[in-house]
Amino acid sequence: MYLTRDQEKMLEGEEGEVVERMFRLLVRLGDLYGADRMIPVSSCQVSGVSYKSVGDPGLEFVEDLAAKGARVRVRTTLNPAGLDLEGWREMGFPEDFAEKQLRILEAFRKLGAELTVTCTPYLAGVAPSRGEHLAWSESSAVSFSNSVLGARTNREGGPSALAAAICGLTPRYGLHLEENRTPTLIVKVEGELRGPSDFSALGYWVGKEAGGGIPYFRGIREAGAEELKALGAAMAASGAVALFHVEGITPEADPEKARGLERVGAGREEIRRSYEILTTGEETDLVVLGCPHASLGELSRAVSLLGEGGTGKPVWICTSRRVKEEATRSGLRRRVEEAGGRIVADTCAVVSPLERMGFGTVGVDSAKAAHYLPGLCGVRVVFSPPERLLGVGG
């Protein structure tokens, strides 16, 4: 790979040990995936923030970087942490867990990262434009920024996104190149999709079919940001989909490029099957919405459902601190709380220590959450549309 003189100096250690180590990782990845050179990135989004995910090795890794005086060179936000930074005590998050979690966040703060800890930075003040190069690592955010915003990022690992943040560069390969963004599989959608949870169930099935490919959806007449967010998150959990196109909706969907590809059909039956296979429990004792983190629109829909339904169970709606603050200002938060719900910021069920908080069966409206919760939190799940989880209409 071609390196500029300055970049060669980084590799020779002229900018310190951390830059050298992190840049070596980027160069090796670049060589491996056929990059011709490095390109600057406008923002980074780093995963591996929850103490539950990374444990002591991750904590030590980030603290070590911070202690050596490393600094990020571009705007950098973080994936969700293992607790709500403000409400953790009151919500019963364990103290020993919180102590380690806060150390991780402090180390990231020292590195110069923003404490925007969310899987949806695009709903929390980082809005990349079409064609912008990024190094993001949260798989659902990668999918959203590539597919819906038309920005360009590979599906980075936590360390490679952090390396890009510290070096301000990423190797130019994969989805940074126009020719690698063309679809590989046509998905013909039949039947009606009702709300983000149906898109999530559909995505779960398609992700398994597509693997690491690029699906091109036909037959979806209407889909807003929330539906596309749910669709992409599910495909990134069941498969490794980092980019998808929806005919007539997403910016790079080009019918010309979808000619002659293999086709699969998907509809109500596949959606029903996803709801069924991901459901492992019956009676829920907690309902968690907001995977990926809820938008303001999703919060207000949840308020109406909470008002209509009535389960008496705790209901968490996970979101970013930014959206929680907006909801507080607009009075939405008060309405959620009056209806028996709770807005939880900075974390989500999957990366929080749920298993230590006494919950056995969790209701979710997201295939991604349903996929990860049994393995990561040792709980059973019920995956259903939110109306059913919240007992609306009987």
Added chain:
Amino acid sequence: MRGRTVNPGRARGEALVSRTPLSFYGGVDPRTGVVVERGHELQGKSVAGKILVFPRGKGSTVGSYVIYALKKNGVAPLAVVNQETEPIVAAGVILADIPCVDKVDLSPLETGDLVEVDADRGRVEILRKRR
């Protein structure tokens, strides 16, 4: 068999082979090295000290840190052999300095085979078939 060097190094050991993709985040316990993904063909088996063979990674990008954690905790595989190493696994093995080779035809490899991986040269050799 010849493949491509993902991360250099050499190792010899018993193969643990998965025919289906493997997710490290949520799929492998970083403290014990045991595969915990429900329904996965390796569920309950430990990757520690094995030549870990799987077609490609899947799932969350936190996987890189999990590979790093496995190494720190002394329960990492000795080497990794893939059909296609995707970036999450690649960053993990480079950071943890685990020998890794990809672009290898995995079909002759079976769990229990004694395997030598020379990742410096991108070579994978079966020394003895399982009994």
